[in-house]
Amino acid sequence: MAREKAKYWSENARGLEQKPKRGGNTSAASPGETVSEYFARWNAARDVRGLVSIHKEASTFRIHIEPIIGTKPIASITRADIEAVVEAMDAKVAAGSHSWQTMQRAWVIATKMFKDTLRSKIAALRVRGDNPCADVAGPDRGVERAKSYLYPSEFLALMNSDRVPLHWRRMIALAVYLYVRAGELEALRWSDVDLDHGVINVNRGMDRLRAREKSTKGKLARRFALEENLLPLLRAMKAKADPDAPVIRMVCGQSLARILRRYLKFAGVTRPELFADDETRKPITFHDLRATGITWMAIRGDDPIKIMRRAGHADFATTQRYVREAEQLAGRFEPVFPPLPASLLGDGDHDDPSGNRQDGAETSENQANTSPRLGDVDRPDVRLVHVDAELHLDHDGHRGPPLLGDQQHDDGIRPAVGGQDLGEVGGLDARLREGRDRLAERVVQHLGGQRRPVLEQLHQGFMGD
Structure with a gap:
């Protein structure tokens, strides 16, 4: 994420002072406007709307779409041109140079853009009378990689490890027991936590690219009851916090997964599935702590609709994946959301969120x-x-x-x-x-x-x- 933020601000620095307040660069299309020129206008309008994926999508467009149709007039693109794009995507997957997931993301960009050439809310972006992507089969899909999650015993090993900084142990506990996304956890303030009634409000996230708050994913604010075993930790943390202060300070998003895997090993959690990186498995990330909490809710037998609302899923099919996983593990799982160790309730004032121990207890990692x-x-x-x-x-x-x-x-x-x-x-x-x-x-x-x-x-x- 740091790389994306730096590149975003560097590339946009010169134009920041002149950027229009609304609509982006949405002047009428010039005669013979190419696909690349249209994409620049289209992406600028999305930038103004605050979409967080525009930088990644611009890079994906340049690599996978622009070489095929970038120089052609946007108004003259045909179904055959789109099929040529799909054919090139499939060829890259077959050659092993790119994953099928990357090609799927590129296809989504193409379909969104050409849909807006016909139906955009911004009149200046409507430059066609049809959508050439309609009824075109997208690139082939491959095998979905299995998501990772922690067993309660592995989670407790992390919570009890004195080699893992207190700040990080708290951050992990909050991510699991609140089942929130990293950006939502970063934007969470104590004013959102009602400890008197045991309720939390998750109503915003963090746009790390632009370093500002934004709405939650899918614009789904939610209010739900806190896990009972999380309440002692929240009370201990809130006792020393300002009412409007963040619940916890997050570290750089790009490094979260890497540091998490390092601390898992420090805690003796070495299950191969958590670190495997192949066609069917992916290494655990910080986002998978949220998946851990959602999986635990399903294991516990919570109502799927309640899980969906607590997790902020816009599509019930997403929740169903967790329910199906829980069904496969029924009767073979440890008690979920266990009581947190008393060591988490201690004084974390001298603990560095970046991962450095500041309490004088040197570890082999910190000695470097x-x-x-x-x-x-x-x-x-x-x-x-x-x-x-x-x-x-x-x-x-x-x-x-x-x-x-x-x-x-x-x-x-x-x-x-x-x-x-x-x-x-x-x-x-x-x-x-x-x-x-x-x-x-x-x-x-x-x-x-x-x-x-x-x-x-x-x-x-x-x-x-």
Whole structure:
């Protein structure tokens, strides 16, 4: 996610000050407008609406659709052209260069776009009298990869492990027992939690790309009773929190899955299915903690309609997948939503959400975290490089090409001190937060006050809170 945020803000920085308030770039189509030109207008309108997937979809379009029909006039695209796109997608899957899931996502983009050429609410985007994708069979589907979830005994092993920071143990417990998406957990505030009546309101999520709150997925706000065994933890956490404060501070979204798998191993949870990555299985992610909670509800025998509403599923078919999984495990599962260990109720004030232990209890993982601090931005050998956005700000604030010889960090944002890459060192998120203010201020001062609004948004976009 950090990579996507940085690239989004970098690519849009120059146009931020001139971006229209509504409608995006929706001027009437020029004569002979190509598919690529239309896609740019169409995606700009979706950007204004706040859709979070526009950057990924732009990349997918450029790779899988544009090479086939990008230069052709949008008004003259035929069914045969669309079939050629599908044929190219199937060929990529057959060659093993791309997964069938990626091709399905590309096909969704094509069908959405051509549907809007006929039926968009924005008049300037209606440029055709028909939809050439209608009745065209999409790319072939493959085998669905099985979702991962934790057994209660594995969950408790995590909760009881002193090698897992308290903040992370709490974050995992909340994700499982509230069955919320990561963005919903990040946007959750104590004002949404009614401990007197044991009820929670989930009514917004976090748009990490634009660093702002948004509606929940599917725009489905929901209110439901809290799990009884979660109440002691929530009471302990709320006792030291401001009423409008976040329930818990999240770490960088891109690193959540990676850190979760590391902590599972720390806790001795090594079931192969949680780490397998092949045609039928995928490694566990942070989102699968939500799937864990939903699966546990189904195992417990909760009414499927109640599960659907608590989980915020727009389609009952989604809920049914969890119910069918529960039916296969009936009578072979441990008691779900067990009482949380008392160690979770302790003082977490010195626990770093990024994964660093701050209580003096060094682990083998933390002993490696002795690298220079990113907050020390006055050092001349500190630089921040974003390879995807081709943005390089050196210690003097100069803009230049990316350092092609450097390795890219998994999150796209790679701080380096001297020749050392800090991307492999724990505590990166905390250090980014610590150093970001002085770093951004120096960049703003160097490039001048005229660019201040753009750079501040750029800074907020890839640093985030």
